[in-house]
Amino acid sequence: MKQYTSLYFVGAGGIGMSALVRYFLAKGYKVAGYDRTQSPLTTELKTEGLEIVYEESVESIPDYCRNPETTLVVYTPAIPASHSGLVYFREHGFRVVKRAELLGLITQSSRGLCFAGTHGKTTTSSMAAHIFHESPIGCNAFLGGILRNYNSNLILSEQSPFTVIEADEYDRSFHWLHPYMAVVTATDPDHLDIYGTEEAYLESFAHFTSLIQPGGCLIMKKGIKLVPSVKENVKIYTYSARDGGDFHAGNIRIGDGTIVFDFVMPEGSVADIELGVPVEINIENAVAAMAIAWLNGVSGDDMQRAMASFKGAKRRFEFWVRRPDRVMIDDYAHHPDELKASIRSVRALSPGRRLSVIFQPHLYSRTRDFAPQFAEALSLADEVFLLDIYPARELPIPGVTSKLIFDKITCRNKELCLREKLLERIKECNFDILLTMGAGDIDRLLPEIAAIVESK
Numbered sequence: 001m002k003q004y005t006s007l008y009f010v011g012a013g014g015i016g017m018s019a020l021v022r023y024f025l026a027k028g029y030k031v032a033g034y035d036r037t038q039s040p041l042t043t044e045l046k047t048e049g050l051e052i053v054y055e056e057s058v059e060s061i062p063d064y065c066r067n068p069e070t071t072l073v074v075y076t077p078a079i080p081a082s083h084s085g086l087v088y089f090r091e092h093g094f095r096v097v098k099r100a101e102l103l104g105l106i107t108q109s110s111r112g113l114c115f116a117g118t119h120g121k122t123t124t125s126s127m128a129a130h131i132f133h134e135s136p137i138g139c140n141a142f143l144g145g146i147l148r149n150y151n152s153n154l155i156l157s158e159q160s161p162f163t164v165i166e167a168d169e170y171d172r173s174f175h176w177l178h179p180y181m182a183v184v185t186a187t188d189p190d191h192l193d194i195y196g197t198e199e200a201y202l203e204s205f206a207h208f209t210s211l212i213q214p215g216g217c218l219i220m221k222k223g224i225k226l227v228p229s230v231k232e233n234v235k236i237y238t239y240s241a242r243d244g245g246d247f248h249a250g251n252i253r254i255g256d257g258t259i260v261f262d263f264v265m266p267e268g269s270v271a272d273i274e275l276g277v278p279v280e281i282n283i284e285n286a287v288a289a290m291a292i293a294w295l296n297g298v299s300g301d302d303m304q305r306a307m308a309s310f311k312g313a314k315r316r317f318e319f320w321v322r323r324p325d326r327v328m329i330d331d332y333a334h335h336p337d338e339l340k341a342s343i344r345s346v347r348a349l350s351p352g353r354r355l356s357v358i359f360q361p362h363l364y365s366r367t368r369d370f371a372p373q374f375a376e377a378l379s380l381a382d383e384v385f386l387l388d389i390y391p392a393r394e395l396p397i398p399g400v401t402s403k404l405i406f407d408k409i410t411c412r413n414k415e416l417c418l419r420e421k422l423l424e425r426i427k428e429c430n431f432d433i434l435l436t437m438g439a440g441d442i443d444r445l446l447p448e449i450a451a452i453v454e455s456k
Contacts, residue, residue, distance in 0.1 A: 004072045008065040009033035010085055011076035012052055013042040015153060016168060017099050019142045020074065022154040023106070025049045032062050034085055039444075041146075058088045068094040074102050077171040078393040100173035103142060107163045108178045110140065113292055116167040116174055116208055117185030117221075119338045120285055124185055126313045127282075127289035129155055129164040134309070135293070135302040139164050145313030145332070162296065170194065172204055179212045181295065183288050184220045188337050193365035193394070202226065219247070219291050221284070237266075239291050241284035247291040249273075249283050254348065259283060263290050263303070270300035276310035279317045279345045315443060317342065320450040327433045328453045330446055334362040334439035336373035343380045346435055353432050356383040358422070358449075360438030362390050364397040367404060375408030381435070383413040387422065390440025419445075426452050 007024050011017050012033030018041055024031050025048055032051040035042055046052055053060040065071045073089045073096040081087075089096050097105075115125035122145040130149055132139035138160035143153040155164075167174035167182070170191050187205050189198040202225055209218050210229040217235040218228055222245040228236055238245035242252070249261040250269065259278040263270040263286075273290070275282050290303050312318060321328035327350070331342045339359070346355055359378060361367045367374070367389055378384045386402050386409070406416050417425055419442075426449055434453060436442055 003069070004029070005070045006030035006032070006064050006072075008061065008071055008073050008085075008089070009050075009075075010073065010083060011035060011079045011099075012045065012050060013037075013039055014076050014078065014099075015041070015144055015146075016103075016142075016166070017074070017076055018045055019153040020099060020102060020106075021045055021050055022048065022152065023142070023156070026154075026156060030064050032065050034060075056084050058084055061085065061088070068092060072097065072102075074099055077173070080393075098171075098173065098176070100168065100171075100176040103165065104176035104178060107140075107142070107165060110163040111161050111180040111296075112163050112165055112178055113139075113296070114165045114167040114174065114177050114179040114182045115185070115288075116169060116182060116205065118169070118188045118190045119333075119335055119341075120185035120281070120288075121166050121183075122313055122332070123282065123316050124183060124285040124288045125164055125166045126316075127286055127307070127310055128183075128292055130310050131289060131293045131298055131303055131306040132160070132162060132164065132296075133157075134306040135298045137162065137296065137298060142166065143313070144168065145316055147313050148311040148318075149309070167208065169201075169204060169208075174208050175204070175211070177208075177211060179208075180216045181292055182209065182212050182216075182218050183292055184209070184218070184224065184226060185285070185288060186221060186337070187224045187226050188335065190335055190366070192369045193363070217295060219288060219295075221288070237291065237295075239284075239287050241280075241287060247287050247294075249287055252283065254278075254280065257349070263287065263300075265291065265294055270304060273304055274308045276308050277312040277317060278349070280348045281341045281345050282317075317345065320446060321434075321453050326431055326453060326456065328431070328436070328450055329433070330436045330443070332439055333437045334366070336370050336377045339374065339377035339437060340380065342435065342437060343377065346433060347380070350433055354382045355433045355435060356385070356429070356431050357381040358385045358387065358417075358434070358436045358442070360387040360390050360419070360440045360442040361402055361405065362439040363392055364389055364394050364400045367402070368397060368400045371404040372408055374405045375410070378405070378414075379410040381411055384409055384411060385415050385417045385422070385425065387417055387419050387438070387442070390438065390442075392440065423448055423452065430456055 013035035129141035144166035
């Protein structure tokens with residue numbers, strides 16, 4: 001990296017890309033980039049020093065990013081190969097690397113603590129980063145969500161040898177990493193537009209485990225479909241919330257808006273861990289995060305203190321309205337198992353209350369592949385408002401619409417709703433508990449939705 005003085009990010013506003021943008025800005029590099037649309041995150045990055053444009057134009061590339069000897073170009077797989085900026089850089093001899101390759105390069109000299117899984121990896125890696133940061137050991141961290149304790153997805157430490165990394169399986173990106181230790185939270189099939197089959201998806205995770213360095217370890221959720229392929233001298237541990245394993249929770253107490261449990265490990269336990277974000281699924285996430293912390297020398301007292309002060313990542317079961325008479329929660333859930341876990345968590349926290357769900361499906365291919373499973377999860381709610389599919393990187397697939405899910409939802413109150421009509425529809429309703437879910441652009445509406453719910 002020493003030969004470069006500037007970097008250009010194609011897709012700079014992505015959550016994974018933005019952490020790298022922040023890293024290189026902090027290191028004193030000149031950083032520019034492109035993204036398709038302006039967002040609160042891109043606005044923040046601009047105030048931090050990023051020179052960003054929103055039009056696909058070669059002319060907008062700054063002069064200091066036009067020398068292939070001094071500029072490294074980074075892109076996300078969500079950007080099409082036909083993007084004019086990428087075409088320009090490739091035709092003019094620039095080194096063009098994927099985000100994951102760059103992340104692998106800058107973390108290979110540290111002890112990488114990598115968190116992979118279909119779901120749960122953002123919260124679990126964020127918990128681990130907070131635990132390490134709050135202990136004398138410290139860490140660097142590249143996260144897949146904005147951690148509310150720091151209002152950032154990047155944590156830097158000059159002294160710590162550890163780097164917490166969210167390891168993304170999309171496009172096999174996590175194969176660029178060099179884990180010292182790894183956590184695998186789930187292997188439910190996803191991204192079948194890339195992998196094709198569940199077998200190929202599982203093989204990709206198995207290959208990821210083969211990258212763990214000798215002397216390290218793998219911590220995997222008990223019972224998941226994964227046949228590890230670790231090297232010699234790599235230990236394997238299991239964890240769960242309630243189902244045993246080398247690390248698990250004991251003496252779980254849920255009530256009065258709190259969750260407290262004992263963290264059980266191979267050598268003893270830590271009593272009275274209280275979750276700062278008291279959601280049932282976070283018991284499991286916390287066990288995994290504390291397992292990797294314990295294996296690297298973090299004390300029980302430091303873990304206990306950090307878990308109580310953990311505020312969570314934005315869009316991961318984030319409370320927007322929290323009053324005795326009404327609640328609004330937002331969650332990034334976009335896989336059927338994530339939807340099911342979120343809805344069940346709300347039910348556990350607030351038994352007997354009416355639950356309304358707004359869901360925006362993400363990707364045509366995911367909707368096609370999992371429509372029955374999405375419908376099954378959404379049927380656990382009392383009321384469902386289903387939006388159109390957010391396409392992200394995809395072109396429409398003939399015959400694939402939200403109606404594939406809608407027709408299979410069995411709860412009595414369900415409604416197909418256009419995104420542009422959603423706010424007006426919300427004004428007509430009174431909600432007890434409202435849960436918004438999806439990985440598309442529904443987050444852009446959250447302040448307005450919350451204001452309407454508050455005003456009722």
